[in-house]
Amino acid sequence: MRASHSFSARLSRNILLITSCLFITASIVIAIFSHILIGAEATKNATNALNATILEIEKTLSEVEAATKSVTWLIEEHKYDKEYLYHITKQLVSRNPNIVGSAIAFRDDFFKGEHFFSPYSYRDETTGVITSMQLGNEEYDYFNMEWYSVPKDTKVPHWSEPYFDTGGGQQIMTTYSTPLFDENGEVYAIFTADINLHNLTKKVQDMKPYNNSYAIILSPTGTFISHKDTSLILNKTIFDIAEKDDNDHMRKIATEMTNYKSGVMPFHNDEANAFVVYGPINNKWTAAIIIPFHDVFERLMRMNIIILLVSVFGLFLLFILSLRIIRKLSQPITEFSVSAINMAKGNFHAKLPEITTKDEMRMLYDSFHYMQESITKYISELKTTTAANQHYESELNIARNIQLAMVPTKFPTPEDFDKNGFELHALLHPAKAVGGDLYDFFTKEGKLYFAVGDVSGKGVPASLFMAITKSAFRFTTNLSTSMQQVMNNINAVVAEGNASNMFVTLFIGMIDLASGVLHYCNAGHNPIVIIDKDGNAKFLHARPNLAVGLFDDFQYQEEHLTLERGSRLIIYTDGVTEAENKAKQLFGDDRLIECTNGTPFEKSSKEVIDNIISSIHEFTNGAEQNDDITILSVKY
Amino acid sequence: MKVTINKEENKYNVILEGRLDTTNANQFQEDIAPLMEGANPDITLDCTAMEYTSSQGLRMFLMLQKSVNARSGKMVMTNMKPQVKEVFDITGFSNIIKIL
Structure with missing residues (x-):
């Protein structure tokens, strides 16, 4: 920071400027008043001197007159x-x-x-x-x-x-x-x-109120009787001089004087500017004292110069002192700026200048201190939050991994449809934050068991809930072939210790591959889609019962129907029908039926699922998926 | 989801407006906290303006219902839109929550 641009230098300069203005104004006022006073004083001095001169001359003259008169009687006698x-x-x-x-x-x-x-x-x-x-x-x-x-x-x-x-x-x-x-x-x-x-004239000339002042005495005709230039005496009149110089001032003064007037007048000629004080002597002669301005105002000029010098020195001193004082006072600002730069570099504990005064600097210090604390606190909170977010992210990853590891991904090939008596494919497409969908299937003793569920919740708890549900499904199907019994058992397992009121909507089914009889039990799950051998799709509105995990003693009821050869079941979670586009519209039941209706027999289950997924994508058109999408498709 | 609770002694008239989904389920849980205390509550949930509820939302209603049951109170949901009612029906929640 260059000194001339610094705050203190600028402030000092301004102070200097203002003070200078005040000084100059004061000096001018003093000079004007002094001028007036000294002018008046000079006039008074000159008048006094003139009067003294006149008195002296009159005294001499009257002495002569008196002396003369005093001897006339002697002559007479x-x-x-x-x-x-x-x-x-x-x-x-x-x-x-x-x-x-x-x-x-x-x-x-x-x-x-x-x-x-x-x-x-x-x-x-x-x-x-x-x-x-x-x-x-x-x-x-x-x-x-x-x-x-x-x-x-x-x-x-x-x-x-x-x-x-x-x-x-x-x-x-x-x-x-x-x-x-x-x-x-x-x-x-x-x-x-x-x-x-x-x-007499010598006496008059000796009377000098100022160094260069001089007196003149004129006769009634204006002839010089006394003048510092003796060559003029009795030789020239004041009118001669006035005419010679063509000087109006002098003409006017000459007229006044020869008319025995008294007064003061300015007078200018080539030599000097002066003023003239004049008055009559006994109404016989007339005298004047000429005082050059220079003489009168010389001391004033000298005084003004001294004032000027003292002022300049004083102002210089003021500038230096104010610069020093202000620099000292504003020193903390410089230090604050260093602290601020340090803070900007990430050192939030940058040392602040020590402030002992209780002024604006103290306020600045407090503000800085508060800012430091706030930033430090904010940064530490931010670190915590970031850590929490990372933790949360990793938790979601864990949940997703659990979820995906739990579901079977090996499917019977479509070519083995005749050999197996069925064909099946499933898909679980997790949303970013939700990890609660599940599906499962297996065959045992000529029967195909399958389940599709949706856990209400997300993260690790939801994925664990899903794992429990799936395990319970696998386990209880070993004990019973009754779907309602299986569901009762799953419900009992899941509901046990379910303090957080999570629940699972679950659809489980068992197809006897020989007879085509489907036994199924619905626990609050979406209606499934049935496509008959001619490709006509419709919903199967199963008895809702109640979602699993809420009341451990709830009694589920199963239903059954017989499937014709060539018909299909599509079991899905609400991630399908509730897929949203950007206008918050839902994919809905009708679009699901529409995109599955007329599915030819030749199509594999995977192709059916892919078709549904592409329909959903076409509908959502890039909107973010906010729920897991699970579809399980079976062809009997 | 906007929740407005009008309370008169143990009678609560709660107006629900908007969508209840995963993104605001936690907020909703905080909003209905006042309904989770006090004996013999008589709660009416006015669902006229409720557009949608996710399974998370269902869980909240279930929690509330269980809490009300434990305190020997009554709870009823009214004026539910068909598409919302459908969710309650499908999941079987209509069986455990009184919907008028």
Whole structure:
């Protein structure tokens, strides 16, 4: 038996299959839920990071606004003290690390005759030295600058679009401009504070909730203020990128962001799949954090791989263990099959596997055991029966041999008819199971004695009964020539000790060969057939008396008649008239008369008998003979 | 041979159907065993449907008759078909068994 085809391997495989399905389903469910949870978690993380970023920027900006506001009263008080105005700007820069430069740009002709006047202080980022100067001149006509003109016209503080500072290196800057008003409510100067956005954007870029996440800050026009790709800063707008990539996602995100909306959106481009969390900063700028899916779900993927590996290992272990366990549990089945093969080979005491459990194996064991016992018992019964049958067969053979040995088989030849004064032939044809017919004949002192009988029974008892009857016939005919006396004696002998109520129907007769007088006595036997010299056959209905062997004191009565020369007697047993064909019809009296009627004188007794036998065979047509057939035919 | 025995106290009405021959004589002997016991039996054997009896069968009827005689009982066979009656007549059994 190959292991892969064995019961245990198949069962283990099925268990493995089912468990695998369960594992896979569970893993998929876990993966989906984890995905959802981690996605939500990531969104939350990103939102938090974004909010922190926004807060940081807003804090910086409002610090700048507050610092600026806090010195406007100083300017107001010292607006005509040029030296002090320089001092104010210098102090503002030196006291606020976020502010890299500050100017107070006065309107034209505020100081009589001076077109430009704008005290300005700035910090050199590399050295930290603060330098003061007058900003405005013909080349730097600040009246047309955004930082001056916008707050002057709108009369509200203004944050400029970020720009690259041309003076102090490639620093990205933005300027907070607040208008200063005189007693008449007219703007007489614009007070500015410059902020280096580099530090701010660096802070923003450092805020990474995930390894590969990054933040962007956009100006109201969608220009990049902060981006990990610095070449984009102040150079491109988000719309440029969206158009360049023809990316609908980005277009949508750009629109949302420049409208100061906040939210979360998926984002796909050639580089990565990600999602974007975005929100406005002070309704001025807008910030977003881009988190690649890969970063978010990397740990999940790693976890899934670990789960998968553990599952595969676990399933492998399960397979090996279940294979072993099942093989151990089903071991008795293998042993039972060996026992069964041994039993099939005839070893009915084949050893059965030992079963200590009280389960189905126990039931199987019990069944096997029962089967063994039953078969053994059956076989032994069969042996007994066979022996009995053989015994019975041999008994029947013995009975048949006794029967056939008892009857005379030497007959006078037909040629000696004239010399003997009679001619006789007889036949005993035993049936398979019955051995009770008999005939006998002999001549003594010019007389022919004959007898035909049928014992009710079969086997050895019947044949012994027949032997007794025949012996009694021979013996008593020595003592008496009276047929009724002979029959009385036979009856007495046979009836004596006949506990089993067997009986013999018997016809005995004695022909005086000189006179042709027939004395006969019938003991319950079939009517005999008489054929006269012209060949006419008829039954002789003799007095029945009673079958021999029943009542030992029964008194038989004999009869007599005189035979003409050339007439015949046919004495037979009921095996002739009761021969059956396959339709269970009997040969019957009429057919017997029919086949014997018209028998010519020349025919021998043997020919008469042969004719009757062939008629019977023709009638029975192969049906089994179930009773002895005996015919004795005498020609006088 | 089918044997149906209807008993009412010591009266037995026995219905015999079919053939009685060597092959079923032993079975018949078992079937009529209930008739072989009890005092003063009054047995009627209804032979309306009895088709045939062999010498073995005759022996059974004889045994029954002897048993009935020994127990001071009565036994009668009724409605016998002619071909069956003939066997009883030929063998002389009609002389020892009452046949109506």
